[in-house]
Amino acid sequence: MAKTLALRTGFSSLLFWSVISAAFIGPGTVTTCALAGSRFGLELLWALTFSAISTVVLQEAAARITLASGYSLGQIIALSYGVRSRAIGWFLFLAVAFGCAAYQAGNILGAVSGLSLLTNWPVHWLTPAVGLVGIALLWIGSTRWIAQFLGLVVFVMGIAFAYVAFSAAPSPAAFGRALVVPALPGDSLVLVIGLIGTTIVPYNLFLASGIGQGQSLPQMRWGIGLAVLIGGLISMAILVAGTLVTGEFSFGHIAQTLSDRLGGWAGRLFAFGLFAAGFTSCLTAPLAAAVTAQGLLGWSPGSASFRSVWLLVMAVGLTFGWLGIRPVPVIITAQAINGLLLPLVTVFLLRAVNHKQLLAARYRNSVRQNVAMLLVVAVTAFLGLRNLWLAFQ
Template sequence: MPKSLSLRSGLSSVLIWSVISAAFIGPGTVTTCAMAGSRFGLDLLWALTFSTIGTIVLQEAAARITIASGLSLGQVLTTMYGQRARWLTTVLFIAVALGCAAYQAGNLLGALAGLTLLTDWPPQLLTLLLGATCLVLLWRGSTQLIAQFLGLVVFLMGIAFAYVAISASPGAGAFAQSLVIPALPAGSLVLVIGLIGTTIVPYNLFLGSGISQPGLSPVDAIREMRLGISLAVLIGGGISMAILVSGTLVTGEFSFQNVAQTLSNRLGSWAGAFFAFGLFAAGFTSCLTAPLAAAVTARSLLGWSENSWAYKSVWLVVMGIGLTFGLLNVKPVPVIVLAQAANGLLLPLVTVFLLIAVNNRALLPAEYQNRFWQNAILVLIVGVTAFLGLRNLWLALGS
């Protein structure tokens, strides 16, 4: 008989799965959401509603496949396609690792930007302190410890951005309408794809499917996973919406300094400090999750043990690349926005793979396969992301 969920186990599950929301709320989210609010007001809020629901559906499917089959996503590929999947798993790992390395550079630069808004310490010293802290936490090797730590930081970050958003006083009617009614103002397509891509992150599927709570039966594990993912992602989506609403206060050329200064001028110095803390928290949490996601992907796709040097070398390399960019003090904003948009273009391919896998009768028992409504939502996600991606490509070719 399945056990009932206690308040304690429910909160623990949310903290564990908060690693997902911590992973997608990075400087890219802060940049893209704040820029969307600054340029288009509340018009693009619907994209965050769509991507939050999409993230819950995709993460639940990926985790359910792993829990029910006992296989990692890499092993699922091998099971479905045999030896032909070997080249695919290698290519996927390289793509994910390169993407994590690129994100890590932006994560560290974003965290550094937040700290430089709060302190006058030398950027190089702050970079080294951030890098050393991340290395110590990652070397401990406990994904549950890191996940629970990140859950607390994400909660504090959410309070900061929510407070600023409430102070912006958006109209309740306009806010509710923007949540559910799609709009595509002229010049907004790249940001729409970016908002979706910064929330539904492909490498998070490998990261999420690699997180488990030992000692639970598949039925209990899936029930706790669904609760944890749903609440953690809803919190993350709410923070993203709060950032977008905060961005509506910003005018002029977009930069972190301009955002902080605008908020300080409009609401008081506390608002600029809250934004700076939120930017630092977003960068710091993602500084941990990007290397971890690359290493977990290697474990899933290539079968490397968590205690092996090959596994540890993956996150060490990703951390090293991020530290290098941080010490060089590269400006991250344009690269971050383009990376989010490119990420959104990859989503249809990832969703199609999950749609096929989660309906595979040879892989999953009938009770763990998708229901009709779950397949309908997955097909909708494929359709919307494919439409936006192809339309963006068509406009680019036309110009």
């Protein structure tokens, strides 16, 4: 009986924390990973390995803060900076909300594109339908119910992408080498930053901190570890599937290429995966922006201010959908923006998780954990600054 209960508890924790997988496996992941595979084969796979490990390190630290102190990451930041906290809180909230809005544009466009490929229904009808269903689910307001729903969809989506990737039959030796050997081929820097930005996702730090209350430390670590592992494997499967695509890069072309190479089922599975990725993320991006406002600005869940945040983020995505903007450039830009925001948010997290007045010694970072977080900051800052320098030149 004890083993049954432990297994049930572990699965429930994994299902709950799968909201993190759902948050970073959106159309941005599908687009960026498939584009990386299409242009560079397996060469950028190492960026996903780095991103997955970094995500576990950062998410665990953000959630540990809440379990130790009862405060979310945003509240810790507010308490840490005293009279300056209001200005810092607004600055961080606007930066994260901007990233969420950029993501949401890609989420709606991606979900509608996948649904259109599956049904051939007109986009101008599908866009408001996806938006209204998303608004209805968010209005219910139960984070745990939404998390469990998203977890189930992520599992189905993962099976779809894994099956397509397995059919691509990459060389095991080449795959294993690409996982751990860094490479930076020409013109790949924006995609590398995008792969990191679409996996670690700055707003997920606030989301993980905000939804982690009520769990034990082992439950939290188990849930985050497995959820991120599943998300990382799905991202890698998408990149492998992208190696089959050459020439023009669009969702329709990817689906057609997979259908031609592997059969009609592959194109339909890709379309379903794209829709599932977009739909799950179009719930998590607005929710993450609202949870961030809750922590940084003190807006309570269910309040008019809290709901106005996720409604505004949802409205941005719907506007892009109505305007008929091409999704791929928007999505790639969103990933790069979030990759540039990441070092900034991580520095605040690093300071918070070492706060001696608010966290007991057993909950503060060890030397090894600080080194790991500093490495994430250094790598992401270097890539981001190098990209800005190249753009300036």
